[in-house]
Amino acid sequence: MEYCFGVDIGGTTVKMGLFSGEGELLEKWEIPTKKGTDSKPLLKAVGEEMEKCLSRKGIKKEEIAGVGMAAPGPVNEEGLLRGAVNIGWGDVFLGREAEKIMEIFPVFIGNDASFAALGEFTFGAGKDVSSLIMITLGTGVGGGVVLNGQVLMGKTGTAGEIGHTTINPFETLTCNCGKKGCLEQYASATGMVRMAEKFLQESNKPSPLRQLDKITAKDLWEQAKKGDELALDITKYVSHLLGMAIANACYIVDPEMVVIGGGVSQAGQFLLKMIQEAYAQHVFPHCRDKKFALAKLHNDAGIYGAAAMVFEKK
Template identity: 35%
Template sequence: MLLINPLNKRNIMNSNMEKPYVVGIDIGGTNTVFGIVDARGTIIASGSIKTGAYEQADDYVNEVCKNLLPLIIANGGADKIKGIGIGAPNGNYYSGTIEFAPNLPWKGVIPLAAMFEERLGIPCALTNDANAAGIGEMTYGAARGMKDFIMITLGTGVGSGIVINGQMVYGHDGFAGELGHTIIRRENGRLCGCGRHGCLETYCSATGVARSAREFLTASTEPSLLRSIPAENITSKDVYDAAVQGDKLAQDIFEFTGTILGEALADFIAFSSPEAIVLFGGLAKAGDYIFKPIQKAIDNNVLSIYKGKTKLLASELKDSDAAVLGASALGWELRDMK
């Protein structure tokens, strides 16, 4: 993996002349999606393979390259590619490795960036999926031109990518920015997959919302459209659909979720005083149902010097494209190989 320039829009412009494209590879637990992206954030070619089908990381990387290379060749060859960015769970930017990723088939430390670089001869960088989303938002989305913002991804878990002084925050070890695992409820907090209690993720992820739904349905006998769904099958999408239909209990679940998230965001603001917080993922699509309680909770909880200063924004990247775009954005930062 090669060293990287500080994030800087001008790099994109300069590099456009000769190398107009980047490649983004998003490695998910189920699918790996990859695409070739231009400087405006248009995906000009893309493909995907099943991540879980390859027990050996070598076979997996070979298969990605087998599918990706024809796309590269069809668009002018490797010479037209400025760099490859990879977004992966447990990705470490400094080492270009994924480390002990529980949802991927390969155990231990896998030097994915180096493996792709070696096969394709194109500079390659890797980071975790939430950081990639943050870089994507800064390059193509709602955080264009911002130097200080926090990206919060609300998916199965809660992820975060923090940008300060125009730079992604990786910390001394490459693992900074796990805001989904800050403790928002110290007493009687929900058990988290990480083994601790009260993590933000247990309340404000899609699974956290489903968990809240089951709790709310058990705690009262209030009528709700959600009662027609077997409790263990309820998803955050079901809660949204019910809320849109005017279901009070479903709306209360969003109120509860948004309030908790807003309380947490108020503390994050005291850390880095960002210009904006950008929300991405299914929950962020719930519009006012989630944004209003979040904003209210921020206003009620933030220290007065920060009040009204930090914008709360929804991601401007299309869901289907965001993962590849985010990963690809890392590619603009890469220097040419020597």
Template identity: 50%
Template structure:
């Protein structure tokens, strides 16, 4: 029987998003279940299997191509997660574990890499085969697509652009344990940090003084031409633009797609990133396009579904 359907699963620290797709990439249904992280996350995959099995009661199992999974933490090409701290997971094979629970083919990858695949397939990167997706949220995530395929690396850590070292003078420690990571300056928390440092170091008037300081309020202030906020945006743009120039020198993408909560600021983000990128980048990579992600929180389930369809196409 011809395959008609595929499940995409995006495992987050709070909820698991699950989508049912047809093989053309249309989402037919989507829902969420809680992520139960207690006892080293031992309930997470059984809960996913139970939820999908419930949906499959209304379906012909032979028409299902399989289940794709994206999860935080390094996941290699064989489906082995090399510790996912947010979920409590130690090192084990996600693919084989879920296959045993659900009796369907499973493919697994790092959530940021999988989201990048989704944006390439049906989102802001549609039409490109070589791209880098940058997720600016609480942290900075990245996913690298080369010739239409997700790059995982030897231990699944490819695309961890948030932990590129960008500042030798930083004394605060990043969540990864190092100092001076891109994530400390270009994430939502990083932008807030830059703004608070700027407010403390100068007497410049700013709409940010005395109010809430967040990535959103900073870029709202930038749009209102607030001079202090514009200086913060310039700092942010230099850190991220220079880092992406370094990434481009390695993978030479056609496009960078910017997603995550910070991307809701819109095109103004790109206005601050691109000049620094173009100033620093190797000339052969200068023509890379910049675009905003369009799938939002659904990028992970789209990409997880595409993981399975790519595996089917390779058989």
């Protein structure tokens, strides 16, 4: 039996998983992310963890079919990671460097959101469809596209970056990416909080949100579920922008399913219904019945997608 490792490098932790050749997750764990301008210390730590895992399981390196590695940044066709801002890295051929340090071959790398989409497509919410777009609503807004079983990376590795599509050309504040008016500025967890604060300032409507010292996206959706009028105004506005962005994306790639993941997706079917209704307002009538689903793999989507990439390439 061959095995593979799935690795998901995040800003806080590196998630790791050992998979069987049949795609079964045999063991998973995580380690703190070593930040800095040099990627080598982190890769060395990941390699050491893999050695420990193989020793525990009594598996030889020769039995490892490869490593899939999800990175928090765009990865181009040549395998160049074009920087990982949240970690401190600049441009690096991460796969090549990982192979030298870990001495496990081959190592396939890709964008974390794209790999999460591949994970949901192969093992999660989308395993019964032919194509999907996945939107992750967390600290930022990530996105990935899988068409006819193939994850879409693009020439520069930015395919699926729906969070940085422009939905307000008149925005004056600058997004973390350097642009203005990105979807992420409104529909990420931090963006939703910004919208909540704006609505609270501009409205006189009473709301339990006014009693909170620090509002979170979770607070916002909980109050909306309870029927708070102001919270509903805010969530409807955010959902309107999400629906518009998803509709535009679907016109380009026309997937069978839209998957919503990330921490905000814990708001569940209430959030999904609002987004789906907003989407329906922005598309042709024959596109309105597109499937919408919540992500099933949650924080494990990245390692599942990374493993799926190994299986696909092998």
